[in-house]
Amino acid sequence: LEDSATGRLLPQSFHCEIPGARLDQAKATAAILKDEVYKRMPWACGADGGPVLPVTTDPVEVLLNRTWRPTLSVVGADGFPELKNAGNVLRPYTAFKLSLRLPPLIDGNAAALELKALLEDNAPYNAKVTFTPDGRAGAYGATGWNTPDLAPWLSQALNDASEAHFGAPVGYVGQGGTIPLMSMLQKGFPKAQMMVCGVLGPKSNAHGPNEFLHVPYGKRLTAAVAQVMAAHP
Template sequence: IGGMPPLESAGNVLRPETSVKLSLRLPPTANGRACGELLKEALLRDPPNGAHVTLDLEKASTGWNAPAMAPWLEQSIDDASQAFFGKPAMYMGEGGSIPFMGMLGEKFPGAQFMITGVLGPHSNAHGPNEFLHIPMGKRVTACVSKVLFDHHAASLRGETSGSTVHADSGTRHGGHGCC
């Protein structure tokens, strides 16, 4: 908030200007641009006491809503988790990869995604003394390897969208839903 006096000297005063920067988190299926326009309309509709209000919509991004997992992928992830961690797979939402995943989801609408990584309470991701727990990294890598193997098997069974691409066919980036 700009134009506000510091708390130490704040009081009941009139100010010539107040600036506010808003950042909103939207549901993943909401259109960012449309929500921004609705917010702008609501804030500009009836300013109190004759105030002059402007709103510059700096950025309006639409979220990403992961598609439902195909049965083969859900089973593969759970099997991999059981094999390498001894527990069923667990899922959580985290916003760090949304812009990138939104772009991939738009470019490849039929694709299935497994988004994973190795972070823990002391990882200090992207900061000083970034830490990666090597044994955990090895187990996650083994899980990803198993899911890739299972993807190939599911592709041969016709369970992935599009057609199977064989390594020796010379075909790249086929319509099989993964790349």
């Protein structure tokens, strides 16, 4: 399933060819953000007193890894006793909750079924392994969304608004974590232009405990969105 040395997922069906336009956008955004794309994250303290490092420090690769390459994360575990109660005894079972993030062009339902077969078939030592996909949006796995090409007026309006309120050209960043609503909206309104933005990142904690937003950024983003809407032909 995974190369333990690099973290790369082995099933080729979990990967897709990165569209040329998305690669160009990642390069342009990396040129703006540079190493801040990973240095601004709250890394834990490492062995030498410095921060823990990401799997790559190439800003372009950091941006591509977060959206256009699959990633497997263990987000929960069960069957393990607390340290204060742990002893040298056999456990009756072990359970893990896995999060498989897929590129937007990969079918989530098909990938979930393949992952199920991969985990359950030919388990080592004749162990019994069961995997239950967490169904979302009427399927075993949610499929991502890749926005259509922007109309020239919108592309220009976004860049003008970014220059006016942030002092830099517009940058496009893929965001992990599927919101099925976007695919539904695109199917219902195939000719509509989509602008997806929000206040996320350092000094913002959305959709979680102690939720808060970076207010100065939020004000500038609101002004930028208003300018883009005013530019609609």
